[in-house]
Amino acid sequence: xxxxxxxxxxxxxxxxxxxxxxxxxxxxxxxxxxxxxxxxxxxxxxxxxxxxxxxxxxxxxxxxxxxxxxxxxxxxxxxxxxxxxxxxxxxxxxxxxxxxxxxxxxxxxxxxxxxxxxxxxxxxxxxxxxxxxxxxxxxxxxxxxxxxxxxxxxxxxxxxxxxxxxxxxxxxxxxxxxxxxxxxxx
Ligand code: ITT
Ligand code: NA
Numbered sequence: 457x458x459x460x461x462x463x464x465x466x467x468x469x470x471x472x473x474x475x476x477x478x479x480x481x482x483x484x485x486x487x488x489x490x491x492x493x494x495x496x497x498x499x500x501x502x503x504x505x506x507x508x509x510x511x512x513x514x515x516x517x518x519x520x521x522x523x524x525x526x527x528x529x530x531x532x533x534x535x536x537x538x539x540x541x542x543x544x545x546x547x548x549x550x551x552x553x554x555x556x557x558x559x560x561x562x563x564x565x566x567x568x569x570x571x572x573x574x575x576x577x578x579x580x581x582x583x584x585x586x587x588x589x590x591x592x593x594x595x596x597x598x599x600x601x602x603x604x605x606x607x608x609x610x611x612x613x614x615x616x617x618x619x620x621x622x623x624x625x626x627x628x629x630x631x632x633x634x635x636x637x638x639x640x641x642x
Contacts, residue, residue, distance in 0.1 A: 457478075457479050457480065457512065457513065457636065457640055458479070458480045458482060458511050458512055458513070459476065459479045459480065459481050459482070459511060459512075459513045459514075459515060459636070460481075460482050460483070460484040460507055460510050460511025460513070460514045460515070461481055461482070461483055461484060461515050461516075461517065462484045462486055462489070462503045462504060462506055462507035462510075462514060462515070462516045463483060463484075463503070463516075463517065464485070465596075466483075467595070467596035467597070468517060468519075468625070469481070469483045471619075471620065471623070471625050471626075472517075472625070472629060474617065474620055475620055475625065475626050475629045475630075476629055476632075476633055478633065478637070479633070479636070482511060484507040484510045484511065484514065486503075486506040486507050486510075489502060489503055489506050490502075491503075491518070491532075493518075493532070494532070495532065495565075496518040496519065496520065496532055496563055496564070496565040496579075497518070497565045497567065497577050497579075499516075499518035499532060499565075500516045500517055500518040500565040500566060500567040500575075500577060501516065501567045501575045501577070502516065503516025503517070503518065503567075504516030504567045504568065504569045504575055505569060505575070507569075508569045512570070513568055513569075513570050513636060513639075514568065514569050514570075515566050515567065515568045515569075515632065516566070516567050517564055517565070517566045517567075517625070517628070518532065518564070518565055519534070519562065519563060519564035519565070519624060519625065520532055520533070520534030520535070520562070520563060521534050521548070521560060521561075521562055521597075521598045521602065522560060522561050522562075522563055523548065523552065523558075523559075523560040523586060524556075524557040524558075524559040524560060525552050525556025525557040525558060525559070525586075526548070526551055526552060526556070529551075530544070530548065534597070534598065535597075541596065541597055541598075544597075544598065545590055545598060545600060545601055548586065548598070548601065549586070549589070549590075549601065552586060558585045558586040559583075559584075559585055560583075560584055560585060560586050560602065561581050561582060561583045561584065561624075562581070562582050562584070562598075562602060562623070562624040563579065563580070563581050563624055564579070564580045564581075564623075564624040564625045564627070564628040565577055565578070565579050565580075565628060566578045566579075566580075566628040566629055566631070566632045568632055568635070568636065570639065576632075576635060578628045578629075578631030578632045578635065579627075579628055579631070580623070580624040580625060580626065580627025580628030580629070580630075580631065581624055581627065582604050582605070582622050582623055582624045582627065583604070583605045584602050584603050584604040584605050584607075585602075585603045585605070586601050586602065586603075587600070587601045587602070587603050587611055589601075590611075590613070591610075591611045591613065591614055592610070592611045592612070592613025592614030592615070593613060594612075594613050594614070594615070594616040594619075595612050595613045595615075595616070595619060598612075599611060599612035599613035599619070600612075600613040604619075604622045604623075606622055607622060
């Protein structure tokens with residue numbers, strides 16, 4: 457079954473391909489999409505709707521890092537928290553300092569649109585903590601400073617593809633895949 461992922465982020469596409477092994481995942485380029493929503497779900501729906509009809513099943517995904525000691529920032533603004541990944545990471549570490557709670561989670565919401573139906577959304581969360589300094593070279597975004605709970609203390613950027621076992625994206629996409637298989641068999 458073919459699934460179109462509306463994204464400009466090649467890392468998201470690569471991870472979705474690794475995780476959705478039963479599906480043929482293709483990227484859909486819709487150009488700039490204004491992410492005007494105030495929640496992950498609203499922004500995921502905006503992206504999915506922008507690609508509606510471009511594949512039998514179209515999905516949009518919105519995700520981000522939610523840090524307790526920063527009152528939930530960067531959250532839905534994760535991609536916009538600075539000009540580069542390195543500057544976004546530096547900003548989180550600098551704002552967090554050494555006294556605030558380092559507890560954090562990654563959240564992903566995947567929304568699917570089919571035919572004329574309303575969107576169906578699936579959320580995935582992975583709890584963890586913000587590292588004292590960046591570690592690891594793999595992955596993307598905030599991976600060098602995120603230590604997942606349930607791992608061995610390595611950051612997502614040190615875990616490489618082992619990230620998939622725990623990731624927010626995996627958890628959201630598994631929910632989507634269960635629904636999509638049932639949808640295809642209907
Ligand atoms: P699209 O909107 O085109 O899909 P994007 O990268 O702009 O791509 P988002 O608007 O959903 O995606 O922003 C998500 C940001 O959250 C992303 O750019 C990273 O900074 C961060 N993020 C999300 N998932 C992550 C992950 O698995 N590892 C590290 N950082 C992640
Ligand atoms: Na985006």
